[in-house]
Amino acid sequence: MSDLTHRISQQEISQIPQNAASRSFNRRDFLPEESQFFWLIKKGVVRSIAYTEDNTVVCTGIWLVDDIVGKPLSRTSPYIIEALTPVKVIAIPTSSWQPSSELIFNYWQNTETLLMARANHSAWFILLNVLNWLSQRFGNRTSEGYLIDVRLTHQDLAELCGLTRVTITRLLKQFESEGLIYRNSSRIILNDEYSTWYYQI
Incomplete structure (x- = not known):
């Protein structure tokens, strides 16, 4: 898979x-x-x-080891x-260090x-695109496909996709019956x- 991370x-x-x-x-600490x-x-x-005016959760990213995050990067x-998951982070003062242009990019x-993965009128394509995005970020190659090696609840996926939890549950069952995904405990393969992008407008 291509690496989306510098x-x-x-x-x-x-x-x-x-x-x-x-x-x-x-896990679940802020x-x-x-x-x-x-x-x-x-x-x-x-x-x-982030939250919209009606308190809808909008997930703007998922970040892993050696990524830089923080309020200075967002408006x-x-x-x-x-x-x-349980995490360990280093708090770096902005007064004494700035990330490189590559990290910001x-x-x-x-x-x-x-x-772009969410820019679609079809919930089916949105979820498939987001699963592809996750597989590029967290995917480990297996004999069946790409294991998305991060545990996400249906609610997490719903907020990541901009869909409802009920829709995510229904689509995951559909994807599994169609052979697009397999289940490995709480992980998705x-x-x-189907590990390509499906941008459909």
């Missing part, structure tokens, strides 16, 4: 202040909304979310980062790709015959 380099890591604090969070800090993920997976308010390219 990993932080050793040179960039060496420029992080030595006194940058390391913090740990449990990271503090700090405008003076970037968060460098060293373990686990988080998602960034949404509130900007919320939720741990999807990676952040926006991942967000843009997710937006995307059939590699």
